[in-house]
Amino acid sequence: MSPETKKQSGFAGRVLERIGRADPRLIEAALQQYLAQKQLLEVIFENLQEGLVVTDSQLRILTCNARARRWLGIPPRRRMTGESLLAHISVPEIFQFVARTDFSKPQRVEQDFRPACFAGITLQLTSYPVESQDGSLFSRVFVLRDVTETRRAELRERQAERIASLATLTAGIAHELKNPLNSLQIHAQLTNRMIAGVRNGGQTVELDRLEASLRVILEETRRMTRIVDEFLGAVRPTDPEKAEVALRELVEKVARMFLPECRQADIALEVVCDADLPPILLDSDQIERALVNVIRNAIEAILEKRKAGDGTEPAKKDSIAVTCRIDGDDALIEVVDTGCGIAQENLGKVFEPYYTTKFSGTGLGLMNVYRILREHDGKVEIESEVGRGTRVRMRLPLSQRPVRLLPKA
Ligand code: ADP
Ligand code: MG
Secondary structure: OOHHHHHHHHHHHHHHHOOOOOOHHHHHHHHHHHHHHHHHHHHHHHOOOOEEEEEOOOOEEEEEOHHHHHHHOOOOOOOOOOOEOHHHOOOHHHHHHHHHEOOOOOOOEEEEEOOOOOOOOOEEEEEEEEEOOOOOOEEEEEEEEEOHHHHHHHHHHHHHHHHHHHHHHHHHHHHHHHHHHHHHHHHHHHHHHHHHHHHHHOOOOOHHHHHHHHHHHHHHHHHHHHHHHHHHHHHOOOOOOOEEEOHHHHHHHHHHHHHHHHHHOOOEEEEEEOOOOOOEEEOHHHHHHHHHHHHHHHHHHHHHHHHHOOOOOOOOOOEEEEEEEEEOOEEEEEEEEOOOOOOHHHHOOOOOOOOOOOOOOOOOHHHHHHHHHHHOOOEEEEEEEOOOEEEEEEEEEHHHOOOOEOOOO
């Protein structure tokens, strides 16, 4: 409240206190002041760029400005105070959303719409509760904003980023394929020479050498396939195809895929997911791929640590803990491993394309994870300590969540 309004309400308050014995001129002045102020606020309210509706907790309209009327499809200048908001919304997309959303809980709700009747316009509807002073009752404010330009700019920015990263990636893949190609060529030549030797000079073929060369050829082709696969994963145009997904099931499914491998490597794989995680809007294939990448890294980090270790049995069994829960406004998936860890100076590099410390790594895994989370408006965070392990946090904003729907009648 500005000091001015405070003063005025103080003035009005004083007038009210003494209303019985107050000078009528004083009362008139107070009223005039009050009316002028009310008028000013009404003009501002009516001319806001945003559409604004205030309702009581039962969604009965208390007030509604011109912009909101237009965007909700309400005829102008119709008195609606006390009537149900729902009964007045004639834009089908918004009507359905408001009808199916549970507004009984005092929580904030946000959703974008591209109503067919306003071709090309993206509207953002935000609804939040306003509590009365004693906290018992609340009214609701609905704000409608034209976010067409913002969304377009976001899209342009994403596209530009994609093109820029595509350039880096293509330059990189040429470089990455060069080494295995070289070694393929060398070993193919070697086998060729061995065969020629047998043909021409009656030399005996050294099976061990032949086998070694063939093994390298196989390994290198495998590595090239992996590089190409991950490269494709990184550059394929991927507007995520989002649908309502039970995150818990997704996480448990991915973890299950790794169970045999972990058992064999003597790694304890623990999965703990909150039972009451709400369904979230996401591209399940992509989130699955991200999670696979992170868990694979965890396994590889544990194997790496063992390789570097002195061979003695560790005091505690190695483990990978995958958890999934709500954290503030996000759904949080965490993967914690007891692997080799990442040195502080390398933490900044792990998302860069082709950064890898592994013999047959591609360095594209975490870059893909980063991209996937970004496309979900989420993010990845990594904490790590050399020799102790790594914690990867993947956050998905819950505002992506379809608002809890009322059971259909
Ligand atoms: P890649 O696995 O092919 O090497 P990534 O992009 O998945 O590529 O990972 C890049 C690098 O980040 C890895 O080579 C490794 O050095 C480091 N890294 C990623 N995850 C972990 C982890 N859980 N523990 C230790 N190091 C990790
Ligand atoms: Mg990886």
